[in-house]
Amino acid sequence: MGRPFPEDALFLGFDSSTQSLKATALDSRLAIVASEIVHFASDLPHYKTSDGVYRDPSGGGRIVSPNVDVGRSSGAPPREAEERELRILESGGRLRQRAAARQRLLEEGSSAILASLDPQSGLLLQLSEAFSTKESPIWMDSSTTSQCREIEKAVGGALEVSTLTGSRAYERFTGPQIRKIFETQQDVYDDTERISLVSSFMASILIGGYAPIDETDGAGMNLMDLKERAWSKIALEATAPGLEEKLGKLALPTPSPEFHFKKSCLVIQWSGDNPNSLAGLTLNSPGDLAISLGTSDTIFGITDHPQPRLEGHVFPNPVDSSGYMVMLCYKNGSLTREVRRGSWDVFSEYLERRPRKAGIYYKEHEILPPLPVGYHRYTVDVDSATEREVDRFDAPSEVRAIVEGQLLSIRAHSERFGLPVPPRRIVATGGASANRSILRVMAAVFGCAVYTVQRPDSASLGAALRAAHGWLCERKAGDGALPEAGRAGRRGWRLRAYGELMRRRMEIERRLVEKLGRQ
Numbered sequence: 001m002g003r004p005f006p007e008d009a010l011f012l013g014f015d016s017s018t019q020s021l022k023a024t025a026l027d028s029r030l031a032i033v034a035s036e037i038v039h040f041a042s043d044l045p046h047y048k049t050s051d052g053v054y055r056d057p058s059g060g061g062r063i064v065s066p067n068v069d070v071g072r073s074s075g076a077p078p079r080e081a082e083e084r085e086l087r088i089l090e091s092g093g094r095l096r097q098r099a100a101a102r103q104r105l106l107e108e109g110s111s112a113i114l115a116s117l118d119p120q121s122g123l124l125l126q127l128s129e130a131f132s133t134k135e136s137p138i139w140m141d142s143s144t145t146s147q148c149r150e151i152e153k154a155v156g157g158a159l160e161v162s163t164l165t166g167s168r169a170y171e172r173f174t175g176p177q178i179r180k181i182f183e184t185q186q187d188v189y190d191d192t193e194r195i196s197l198v199s200s201f202m203a204s205i206l207i208g209g210y211a212p213i214d215e216t217d218g219a220g221m222n223l224m225d226l227k228e229r230a231w232s233k234i235a236l237e238a239t240a241p242g243l244e245e246k247l248g249k250l251a252l253p254t255p256s257p258e259f260h261f262k263k264s265c266l267v268i269q270w271s272g273d274n275p276n277s278l279a280g281l282t283l284n285s286p287g288d289l290a291i292s293l294g295t296s297d298t299i300f301g302i303t304d305h306p307q308p309r310l311e312g313h314v315f316p317n318p319v320d321s322s323g324y325m326v327m328l329c330y331k332n333g334s335l336t337r338e339v340r341r342g343s344w345d346v347f348s349e350y351l352e353r354r355p356r357k358a359g360i361y362y363k364e365h366e367i368l369p370p371l372p373v374g375y376h377r378y379t380v381d382v383d384s385a386t387e388r389e390v391d392r393f394d395a396p397s398e399v400r401a402i403v404e405g406q407l408l409s410i411r412a413h414s415e416r417f418g419l420p421v422p423p424r425r426i427v428a429t430g431g432a433s434a435n436r437s438i439l440r441v442m443a444a445v446f447g448c449a450v451y452t453v454q455r456p457d458s459a460s461l462g463a464a465l466r467a468a469h470g471w472l473c474e475r476k477a478g479d480g481a482l483p484e485a486g487r488a489g490r491r492g493w494r495l496r497a498y499g500e501l502m503r504r505r506m507e508i509e510r511r512l513v514e515k516l517g518r519q
Helices: 066-074 080-090 110-115 145-155 158-165 174-184 186-190 198-207 215-221 233-239 243-247 273-280 334-339 344-351 395-417 436-446 458-475 495-518
Strands: 011-016 020-026 032-039 062-064 094-098 103-107 192-197 257-262 265-268 288-293 297-303 313-316 324-330 357-362 374-381 386-390 425-429 450-452
Touching: 011 198, 011 273, 011 458, 020 458, 110 192, 145 158, 145 174, 145 233, 158 233, 174 186, 174 192, 174 215, 174 233, 186 192, 192 198, 192 215, 192 243, 198 265, 215 313, 233 243, 265 458, 273 288, 273 297, 273 324, 273 458, 297 395, 324 395, 334 357, 334 395, 344 395, 344 436, 357 395, 357 495, 374 495, 386 495, 395 436, 395 495, 425 436, 436 450, 436 495
Parallel strands: 011 094, 094 265, 288 425, 425 450
Antiparallel strands: 011 020, 020 032, 103 192, 257 265, 288 297, 297 324, 313 324, 357 374, 374 386
């Protein structure tokens, strides 16, 4: 069987995450030939972000300037790495982008601005008048609780919203964020011609027009009917008037071609980070799970029979239009781990010790469970199934409690959501998946083999693979099968012991949530 791709083919995927922009380029053999990364805080210091975002000291707001995206996509300030990425683009690489759950509000007339972009000029100046607001909320934002409750009430309750859209109303989702802008800045909403996710916005820059929102990415908006794969009239009316026209069309979740960047380069629909990671990790069985250890921690897998609940999310399967992807998301991931990290060598040494303690530490207001910033330390006696709150831990116990506590919570909520525990295998990705000590704890907590991929940035890799798949789909060549993730290692487990420790942690979580509800 001959090669499905031309010898000179290049496929390029972008991962525009909270803290950085990554790019991965694949050749005709789907081997990585180039990769680059731009860290927003250090490489674009003039935006004065902290960990890639602006934090509102008075509340739960987390925003970023739309110009940060424009700045990083225009290659300013110039660097050798960005110039190399631009050379890949000029050679006809196929593109795909990962998005970080942000939306862009584009003013009346922005379609004309996009259509007249000059590739020889910087994007910052050309798009300076395109945005109807200077602030763009991101996935870490938690300032729209009242809007979430209003939407749930209008639709018929939180479970009804989850059944309809795949998720209950979440503060970071686009629907509640749009409702907040409509309620507090109606003039901004009225002046907005198009509302784009980062995925469709960045694609719009390349094609010189409005790109559609991908169904899988669009499912994370509280606006799409999950079963019908179309905008939900009920959800739209509960959010803001005249919204469907501002959103534009939805695109199928399968990697079908969309536009030509130039004659030799195809731009296919762009999607979100976790859908692209699922593609990059080639999860193809309901017994497979992936855990991404990044700025946020997520666990996701695929299913043919989704069961929407009050926690977690259901999306269309990004590589199979007949199935679904399920996901749980935790706001406190790597940024929380790094608070107690010091050096990775010391961090790993501490993790090798195994105290029976439990720690619940939130640097950001947590999504699952809904708990505020704070740290709660407990010593746990597994044999007697009791725990006692304490004021402090020594350094090894602190590190162990944070990592172990995060993974125990992921396992517990995964079981509640119907994901298989123990799974057939776990594929770990994200920056922290490079730490073998963390993976050993993961294998012990979940009781299964843990695999990793060659590179932890699976979102940009998955984006490039889906670009290659889209190229195949356009030419009807082959079935577009993706290569399997490589096995990195297997660890032993203590499933029963961790099961009891997990139950104690969930009891602590329940009491804390109840205490918060009474305050």
